Amino acid sequence: MATATLPRRYLSPEDLADLFGVPLETVYQWRRKRTGPPGFRIGRHLRYDPEDVRTWVASRVGEVA
Numbered sequence: 203m204a205t206a207t208l209p210r211r212y213l214s215p216e217d218l219a220d221l222f223g224v225p226l227e228t229v230y231q232w233r234r235k236r237t238g239p240p241g242f243r244i245g246r247h248l249r250y251d252p253e254d255v256r257t258w259v260a261s262r263v264g265e266v267a
Contacts, residue, residue, distance in 0.1 A: 204206065204229050208221070208251065208252040208255060209252060211251070212244075212249040212250060212251060212253075213249065213250040213251075213252060214247070214248070214249060214250075215233075215241075215248055215256065217231045217250075218238075218239070218250060218255070221240075221255075233248070233258065237258075238258065239254050239255045239257075239258035240258070241254075
């Protein structure tokens, strides 16, 4: 995934799943385990700031799987 192409709007969990090519449940597991990008709630809706996602991806680059 090229993080330079992230949209400027806040991202939904579905957006993250599509961007990373992972199941939606994986995004929710990242949130529960606090291993994914930081998210926030707007009412009952979960959203992610694209800058936070870029930072999270940059911190993951080079990690051993």
